[in-house]
Amino acid sequence: MPLANVEELVKGILTGDRRMIARAISVAENNPLEAQRLIAAVYPRTGRAHVVGLTGAGGVGKSTLAEKIIHEYRRRDKTVGVVAVDPTSPFTGGAFLGDRIRMQELTGDEGVFIRSMATRNYVGGIAKATRNAVRILDAAGKDVVLVEAVGAGQSEVEIVKVAHTVVVMHAPGLGNEIQAIKAGIMEIADIFVVNKADRENAAKTATDIQGILQLGGKEGGWKVPVLKTIALTGEGVAELVDKIGEHRQFLQSGGGTEREAMRIETELVEAVKDKVAEAVFFGLRKREKFQELLKKIIDREIDPASAADELLRKMGID
Amino acid sequence: MPMEKKIRVLIAKPGLDSHDRGAKVVARALRDAGMEVIYTGLRQTPEQIAETALQEDVDVVGLSILSGAHKTLFPKIMTLLKKKGLEDVMVFAGGIIPEEDVPELKRIGIKEIFGPGTPTERIVQYVLSNISERS
Numbered sequence: 346m347p348l349a350n351v352e353e354l355v356k357g358i359l360t361g362d363r364r365m366i367a368r369a370i371s372v373a374e375n376n377p378l379e380a381q382r383l384i385a386a387v388y389p390r391t392g393r394a395h396v397v398g399l400t401g402a403g404g405v406g407k408s409t410l411a412e413k414i415i416h417e418y419r420r421r422d423k424t425v426g427v428v429a430v431d432p433t434s435p436f437t438g439g440a441f442l443g444d445r446i447r448m449q450e451l452t453g454d455e456g457v458f459i460r461s462m463a464t465r466n467y468v469g470g471i472a473k474a475t476r477n478a479v480r481i482l483d484a485a486g487k488d489v490v491l492v493e494a495v496g497a498g499q500s501e502v503e504i505v506k507v508a509h510t511v512v513v514m515h516a517p518g519l520g521n522e523i524q525a526i527k528a529g530i531m532e533i534a535d536i537f538v539v540n541k542a543d544r545e546n547a548a549k550t551a552t553d554i555q556g557i558l559q560l561g562g563k564e565g566g567w568k569v570p571v572l573k574t575i576a577l578t579g580e581g582v583a584e585l586v587d588k589i590g591e592h593r594q595f596l597q598s599g600g601g602t603e604r605e606a607m608r609i610e611t612e613l614v615e616a617v618k619d620k621v622a623e624a625v626f627f628g629l630r631k632r633e634k635f636q637e638l639l640k641k642i643i644d645r646e647i648d649p650a651s652a653a654d655e656l657l658r659k660m661g662i663d
Numbered sequence: 664m665p666m667e668k669k670i671r672v673l674i675a676k677p678g679l680d681s682h683d684r685g686a687k688v689v690a691r692a693l694r695d696a697g698m699e700v701i702y703t704g705l706r707q708t709p710e711q712i713a714e715t716a717l718q719e720d721v722d723v724v725g726l727s728i729l730s731g732a733h734k735t736l737f738p739k740i741m742t743l744l745k746k747k748g749l750e751d752v753m754v755f756a757g758g759i760i761p762e763e764d765v766p767e768l769k770r771i772g773i774k775e776i777f778g779p780g781t782p783t784e785r786i787v788q789y790v791l792s793n794i795s796e797r798s
Contacts, residue, residue, distance in 0.1 A: 367720040439694035446704035
């Protein structure tokens with residue numbers, strides 16, 4: 346098939362053409378210039394889907410729970426887009442994307458579109474293109490877009506920049522129970538889930554999380570609930586989907602305005618940074634001054650930060 | 664900043680056999696060669712395989728089969744791929760496939776068949792040198 350151009354892709358997205366949606370997500374991953382034109386064209390049609398982020402350490406059952414959440418939304422007649430992120434190897438640049446293993450059954454369902462995505466060394470638990478993939482699925486008319494982040498530690502908090510509702514998962518018996526979730530990931534949770542709730546110590550894990558949550562307390566009046574699920578059997582999933590709905594209500598009734606503004610501001614600042622960096626680096630290496638300063642740094646005549654200042658002054662950026 | 668285009672590969676196991684060691688070894692070799700490999704697990708229907716290839720926008724599909732059902736399943740997969748507009752996707756196969764079935768499988772569009780004991784390096788090289796140029 347000849348490659349579709351941006352106009353065709355946009356038309357395809359807006360009519361829900363699955364092939365075009367898939368191609369468009371590849372454009373978002375591979376081609377920043379075309380991706381910008383594409384997103385510019387569909388942007389007015391975004392903002393309708395509820396974006397749910399699912400994160401937590403590796404092995405807590407994210408993919409299994411994701412599958413059950415999607416089934417629950419389908420039972421409620423909602424269409425669902427999924428972006429499942431897995432890590433890229435920093436050594437080979439390759440990736441093994443295995444989240445679909447648990448979602449096989451959903452592949453035949455026309456109301457579900459699943460895309461696996463490698464991080465391509467973007468840090469923070471998602472990929473750089475995740476945000477735009479979400480927008481494409483949103484513009485394609487999906488009611489819910491679920492983002493499954495990379496098995497997370499304390500710093501995988503980028504999910505908060507793409508999701509309206511962040512569900513943080515934990516499971517009993519992972520060792521070093523609460524330490525692992527104290528900072529960072531704890532703070533981004535809108536809903537906490539203790540999965541594998543049939544295991545020993547599940548109740549204690551839930552109580553411990555509750556205890557820590559009470560120390561902080563999220564601003565804006567939303568009380569972060571701690572739910573229990575057994576993803577394998579689907580137990581607790583309906584309640585979780587209800588809670589996600591409640592959180593959406595809370596956001597829509599004004600609770601989310603500040604956060605949305607912050608999210609957009611962050612994205613705008615990042616976009617400016619990216620473009621400045623691109624513009625600067627494009628010409629930087631060609632400059633004589635750059636080579637000269639490189640040598641000076643090597644010879645210990647100047648330190649890197651001062652050299653950077655000098656370059657920026659030279660370029661008229663202070 | 665320009666991002667690098669990655670080769671995306673779907674490694675799929677059609678049919679009912681439950682041995683995916685070979686599939687995983689190939690998946691790993693392709694990943695280690697810098698590709699993004701989507702693995703979907705056992706017992707996939709032709710429809711699931713074709714639809715996964717579509718949603719994941721892969722460049723390559725690798726089919727692994729040990730059950731002997733390739734003569735019924737592979738034509739179905741090839742037909743569905745075409746029906747979904749994926750005729751530019753390169754398809755290769757591996758597993759237990761008798762020599763006499765190879766010409767027919769190639770006729771329906773399967774580019775190459777790798778038998779047991781094929782060094783993974785050969786598969787990697789084959790994919791790298793036969794991949795069609797896409798965006």
